[in-house]
Amino acid sequence: MMNKIEKKISLFDKQKDQLRIKIKDTDDIKILDEVFDIATLKILYEFANKGIIKEMVGPVSTGKEANIFHAIGSERELAIKIYRISTSNFREMQNYLIGDPRFSNIRHTKKDIVFAWTKKELRNLKRAYEAGVRVPKPIIAHKNVLVMEFIGKDGIPMPQLKDVELDKTQRKKIFNKIIEYIKLLYQNAKLVHSDLSEYNILYTNKNEYPIVFIDMGQSLTTDHYHAEEFLIRDIKNMVRFFNKQGIEYSEDKIIKEVRSK
Numbered sequence: 001m002m003n004k005i006e007k008k009i010s011l012f013d014k015q016k017d018q019l020r021i022k023i024k025d026t027d028d029i030k031i032l033d034e035v036f037d038i039a040t041l042k043i044l045y046e047f048a049n050k051g052i053i054k055e056m057v058g059p060v061s062t063g064k065e066a067n068i069f070h071a072i073g074s075e076r077e078l079a080i081k082i083y084r085i086s087t088s089n090f091r092e093m094q095n096y097l098i099g100d101p102r103f104s105n106i107r108h109t110k111k112d113i114v115f116a117w118t119k120k121e122l123r124n125l126k127r128a129y130e131a132g133v134r135v136p137k138p139i140i141a142h143k144n145v146l147v148m149e150f151i152g153k154d155g156i157p158m159p160q161l162k163d164v165e166l167d168k169t170q171r172k173k174i175f176n177k178i179i180e181y182i183k184l185l186y187q188n189a190k191l192v193h194s195d196l197s198e199y200n201i202l203y204t205n206k207n208e209y210p211i212v213f214i215d216m217g218q219s220l221t222t223d224h225y226h227a228e229e230f231l232i233r234d235i236k237n238m239v240r241f242f243n244k245q246g247i248e249y250s251e252d253k254i255i256k257e258v259r260s261k
């Protein structure tokens with residue numbers, strides 16, 4: 001009898017031409033074991049069969065709830081976000097799902113909650129994208145796997161805002177862009193990001209789109225009973241981050257500005 005990991009590796013071996021995943025060392029096997037359960041592998045194979053994924057390249061980030069992988073798609077580089085079912089904080093997820101009319105019918109098993117969460121992130125990204133907020137272009141989601149545009153080049157993601165040094169003019173420009181995006185989200189997409197911070201903003205330094213909002217699983221519709229509270233928290237987070245760098249912004253003024261038509 002093969003053990004669990006051996007089974008997975010043999011499954012990988014069989015399919016590796018399709019996904020071109022290379023197992024380099026024990027670290028890879030550990031990630032493999034945690035993230036790629038058989039069901040998740042199947043989804044990736046399906047995406048490969050459909051021509052969405054050409055090659056799974058490697059891990060980009062291991063977060064609390066999800067792993068991000070870099071992959072090659074048919075036209076562009078991809079980021080694949082895989083929510084882990086076993087280690088997800090599904091109780092907290094549940095709190096965000098309750099009160100969102102789009103997800104009032106989901107069953108409340110751990111799996112269903114994670115699947116609904118993944119779909120929610122896809123839909124939130126779509127709404128944001130359509131409202132003109134620069135986010136990774138969402139491509140497809142199935143069960144716990146979300147495929148989106150990779151923000152970066154050759155497998156190197158653009159840095160998080162927390163890791164870039166900005167001069168005073170850039171800082172102002174970036175702050176204004178952030179407020180513009182919060183407002184577009186709120187007024188046009190009818191969404192509140194709800195986890196906005198220097199961690200969930202990537203910095204591209206491009207003229208047209210200098211920043212990209214990411215990580216929208218927890219974003220809420222503006223009719224959610226926590227929406228106003230989270231809008232204020234998002235704004236406070238950003239004001240705190242920028243004021244630490246010697247710029248004086250008034251929270252209240254910005255909250256008013258975001259709410260005004």
Ligand SMILES: Nc1ncnc2c1ncn2[C@@H]1O[C@H](COP(=O)(O)OP(=O)(O)O)[C@@H](O)[C@H]1O
Nearest residue numbers: 061063064066068079136149150151157214215
């Ligand atoms: N579309 C993307 N393109 C490039 N890098 C990404 C993308 N999405 C996420 N990342 C990288 O992975 C990290 C974690 O992603 P995030 O969606 O914030 O997940 P988490 O829930 O773990 O915080 C990001 O900070 C970023 O470095």
Ligand SMILES: [Mg+2]
Nearest residue numbers: 063199200215
């Ligand atoms: Mg994040």
